[in-house]
Amino acid sequence: MKRISGVVVMAMLSGVLLPGVSSAQTREKGPWWPNAQWGAADAAGGSNWITPDKVLKATALVKTGRIIELGHVYERGMPLIGNRSYNILIPSFPTHGPFGENKVVYNDEFVTGEIGQVGTQFDGPGHVGQQVTMSDGSTPYVFYNGVPAEEMRGAYGLLKNGMENVKPILTRGIYIDLASYKGVTTLPEKYEITVADVRAALARQGMKESDIEPGDALIFNTGWWRHWPDPKTNSGNPAYAGREVVNWIIARKPSMIGSDCNMDGPESLVHTDVTMKNGIWNLELMTFAAMENEKVSKFMFVFTPLRLKGATGSPGRPIAVL
Numbered sequence: 001m002k003r004i005s006g007v008v009v010m011a012m013l014s015g016v017l018l019p020g021v022s023s024a025q026t027r028e029k030g031p032w033w034p035n036a037q038w039g040a041a042d043a044a045g046g047s048n049w050i051t052p053d054k055v056l057k058a059t060a061l062v063k064t065g066r067i068i069e070l071g072h073v074y075e076r077g078m079p080l081i082g083n084r085s086y087n088i089l090i091p092s093f094p095t096h097g098p099f100g101e102n103k104v105v106y107n108d109e110f111v112t113g114e115i116g117q118v119g120t121q122f123d124g125p126g127h128v129g130q131q132v133t134m135s136d137g138s139t140p141y142v143f144y145n146g147v148p149a150e151e152m153r154g155a156y157g158l159l160k161n162g163m164e165n166v167k168p169i170l171t172r173g174i175y176i177d178l179a180s181y182k183g184v185t186t187l188p189e190k191y192e193i194t195v196a197d198v199r200a201a202l203a204r205q206g207m208k209e210s211d212i213e214p215g216d217a218l219i220f221n222t223g224w225w226r227h228w229p230d231p232k233t234n235s236g237n238p239a240y241a242g243r244e245v246v247n248w249i250i251a252r253k254p255s256m257i258g259s260d261c262n263m264d265g266p267e268s269l270v271h272t273d274v275t276m277k278n279g280i281w282n283l284e285l286m287t288f289a290a291m292e293n294e295k296v297s298k299f300m301f302v303f304t305p306l307r308l309k310g311a312t313g314s315p316g317r318p319i320a321v322l
Contacts (some may be wrong), residue, residue, distance in 0.1 A: 029134060043166075044167055045125060045278075045279020045280065051215075062300050062316055070286050070287060070288065070291075071316065072286075073119075074118070078228075079229055087112045089109065115313045121283070122303065123132050124161070124166055124305065128143065129149065130276060143276065148162050163307065169255055173240075174216050174218050174297065175203065175220065175298070176218060177297075178197055181204050185226055193222075194244060207297055215254065216251065218252065219303060220263060222261055224260045224261040240263050246270060254280055256281040258284075263284075286318060296322055300321040300322075
């Protein structure tokens with residue numbers, strides 16, 4: 001045990017708790033935890049912003065009821081990061097039957113792969129961690145809200161920080177068309193997006209940063225969706241958000257961000273500072289093909305992560321309702 005600020009706190013990795021005290025309460029305070037907005041036990045992060053009032057503000061933006069798809073189809077041949085895989089099999093056709101007097105048959109599918117981390121993918125609280133040196137000299141891997149790997153590790157899914165903690169997101173989507181502002185179809189490789197770019201893109205769309213409210217979803221178009229399904233979508237070096245834009249995003253307090261790449265640069269600041277440290281979830285590899293001819297910057301945005309207990313991320317079908 002060690003004494004911090006006059007209070008006895010168990011070593012973070014000891015696996016022993018004081019009677020009636022949770023591990024979140026006894027966890028040593030760290031460089032990004034406990035979460036200042038949502039507290040030490042939180043695992044929902046920015047999805048906590050989705051209140052009934054927030055939903056009503058989003059639904060007020062619906063004028064025509066048209067639905068715009070913002071996610072790719074999950075299919076064989078889609079670009080994958082590293083050695084990740086995706087497979088869908090129909091075991092036999094039909095898979096079952098015929099049954100009964102009416103000779104009914106039906107089909108099943110068998111899906112394998114890193115299902116939460118392929119295609120249009122949503123990073124949850126258990127996806128990104130970082131090695132940290134603690135006051136006792138230990139160097140654990142620590143994830144959202146200071147949860148160490150030893151409290152999360154499970155053979156059949158994460159024991160903490162699983163996707164089941166993230167709430168459905170129905171909020172105002174703020175579309176930031178960086179590619180159109182720069183007058184290009186796709187931002188150059190390794191281009192560092194600046195706050196000046198973001199502000200100018202908003203201004204071009206008749207908006208200013210003060211129009212952004214806590215809990216909004218900030219959606220960035222870099223033009224990289226045009227490369228899909230070229231492997232360059234994942235293996236290239238897309239435009240990215242550096243320290244300046246990362247700090248700007250955090251200050252706006254969105255529920256999540258989304259883009260047609262992962263917007264992460266050489267320092268991985270989107271994954272570490274935006275998601276891991278602040279619980280602002282990240283939806284990667286969206287598509288904006290259907291947005292090209294739309295003259296709208298604010299819309300009702302819907303994304304409901306699958307409640308996959310213990311998962312690190314989720315597939316899904318993001319939509320804009322205009």
